[in-house]
Amino acid sequence: MDHSSPLTLVKIGGNVIDDAEETARFLATFAALPGPKLLVHGGGKLATTLAGKLGLPTRMVNGRRLTDQPTLEVAVMVYAGLVNKTLVAALQARHCDALGLTGADAGSVLARRREVRDVDYGFVGDIERINAPRLTEWIRQGLVPVFAPLTCDAHGTLLNTNADTMASALSAALAEAFDVTLLYCFEKKGVLADSADDQSVIPFLSEADYAQLKEDGTVSQGMIPKLDNAFDALRKGVSKVIICHARDLSACATAGSAGTLLSL
Amino acid sequence: MDHSSPLTLVKIGGNVIDDAEETARFLATFAALPGPKLLVHGGGKLATTLAGKLGLPTRMVNGRRLTDQPTLEVAVMVYAGLVNKTLVAALQARHCDALGLTGADAGSVLARRREVRDVDYGFVGDIERINAPRLTEWIRQGLVPVFAPLTCDAHGTLLNTNADTMASALSAALAEAFDVTLLYCFEKKGVLADSADDQSVIPFLSEADYAQLKEDGTVSQGMIPKLDNAFDALRKGVSKVIICHARDLSACATAGSAGTLLSL
Numbered sequence: 001m002d003h004s005s006p007l008t009l010v011k012i013g014g015n016v017i018d019d020a021e022e023t024a025r026f027l028a029t030f031a032a033l034p035g036p037k038l039l040v041h042g043g044g045k046l047a048t049t050l051a052g053k054l055g056l057p058t059r060m061v062n063g064r065r066l067t068d069q070p071t072l073e074v075a076v077m078v079y080a081g082l083v084n085k086t087l088v089a090a091l092q093a094r095h096c097d098a099l100g101l102t103g104a105d106a107g108s109v110l111a112r113r114r115e116v117r118d119v120d121y122g123f124v125g126d127i128e129r130i131n132a133p134r135l136t137e138w139i140r141q142g143l144v145p146v147f148a149p150l151t152c153d154a155h156g157t158l159l160n161t162n163a164d165t166m167a168s169a170l171s172a173a174l175a176e177a178f179d180v181t182l183l184y185c186f187e188k189k190g191v192l193a194d195s196a197d198d199q200s201v202i203p204f205l206s207e208a209d210y211a212q213l214k215e216d217g218t219v220s221q222g223m224i225p226k227l228d229n230a231f232d233a234l235r236k237g238v239s240k241v242i243i244c245h246a247r248d249l250s251a252c253a254t255a256g257s258a259g260t261l262l263s264l
Numbered sequence: 265m266d267h268s269s270p271l272t273l274v275k276i277g278g279n280v281i282d283d284a285e286e287t288a289r290f291l292a293t294f295a296a297l298p299g300p301k302l303l304v305h306g307g308g309k310l311a312t313t314l315a316g317k318l319g320l321p322t323r324m325v326n327g328r329r330l331t332d333q334p335t336l337e338v339a340v341m342v343y344a345g346l347v348n349k350t351l352v353a354a355l356q357a358r359h360c361d362a363l364g365l366t367g368a369d370a371g372s373v374l375a376r377r378r379e380v381r382d383v384d385y386g387f388v389g390d391i392e393r394i395n396a397p398r399l400t401e402w403i404r405q406g407l408v409p410v411f412a413p414l415t416c417d418a419h420g421t422l423l424n425t426n427a428d429t430m431a432s433a434l435s436a437a438l439a440e441a442f443d444v445t446l447l448y449c450f451e452k453k454g455v456l457a458d459s460a461d462d463q464s465v466i467p468f469l470s471e472a473d474y475a476q477l478k479e480d481g482t483v484s485q486g487m488i489p490k491l492d493n494a495f496d497a498l499r500k501g502v503s504k505v506i507i508c509h510a511r512d513l514s515a516c517a518t519a520g521s522a523g524t525l526l527s528l
Contacts, residue, residue, distance in 0.1 A: 155357050
């Protein structure tokens, strides 16, 4: 395979999506990034807001929201509908040839419903197979896939899938054909040495350092699955993974001069 | 251009979409249709139901629902989200390589917001340009585009667009590359000579007959824009247009032995 062609794969977090001004700024930067690229977006609070308006109860299991049928339908409406198409239309207006997708579309990301062991999380999917040849072809043609965090299984059941995991799995699958840089963009400047100090960005983080930070509690909660996904991508052939603020997308994608750069 | 390759373009109406059993039956038939194909779906009552649950007022202008911003958002959630992705996932499970689209995706259908003359219908789009080369390429690769009735304009504004019109415009644009059969599938057996008698299907309808039926009131209301769109497709190079019951899809697509066959 020819690894010489670069691909920038960006995951944009829900907290950025929730802020119209931040989203517009992000999209302008993303649209202007040179070369092949792909976007994975989270959902933000819109789904929770809509579920609330519809009077759906929020059912939590081990700190995670249970995805029952009505919750899944809300996720599909908000993520695959409103959020995805709003982003796609805005990118098209900026001459970025965006194509909105869920894993169901063109069989791009096949998943399996998570097995019920101790806990039934509901309609949640673990990724099984990515249609990398098709995505590769589209990207080479100049299309910019924009993924909502939804997949489907072989029986046609739509499933909620974590957007960080989608980004990691897509990066790894596309690393066969591209030299992939994966950027996790969110509302912090990177991995912080002190969660109370937004300026305390750790510029370089090895997997050994990460193990240490987990042990001493510096890194906790939502950062742990994000970093697990990030290191997983590196182990699976992704060239570079950076965790950064959405506003630093350009600096990170082109110069790698902001955020936290991970290494094995 | 090589006109020898057939393409079956099906519009499935909202009343069918509203009925889970009818939809499942329709999708099984659609998935089994041989050769290249494309699906355009309406929205059904789900959007109205959701708008009602959210307490959005229904504002009508000249008998049409006004698409204000909240109404547009509901349409995007329901049509591009829930309906589109549910259909795509179900088709994928039936080994039909469906790709869900709005006009925004890959710049497939560019529209212009309808000008305000006497009436402002809100976020409603009239189709300006279809990216036929891209759709043609996808269809030739075996993909089955599944369109939700939404477009966007050059400024990135999403717009509601009538699904019958989408089907007509897509058929006409693809008639350059394919020998297109357009099937309007809905909950009636065709154009009826007596609207109270479901068996009174008119098997053949010319444009002159249609003018007569409009004049004497046999054809009225929702059938008029549908037939206008249908004849428009014929005038623009579509080979065959049939109006039929969703259950007769197979008979119409293969043998043309049901429904109302139109001719200029």
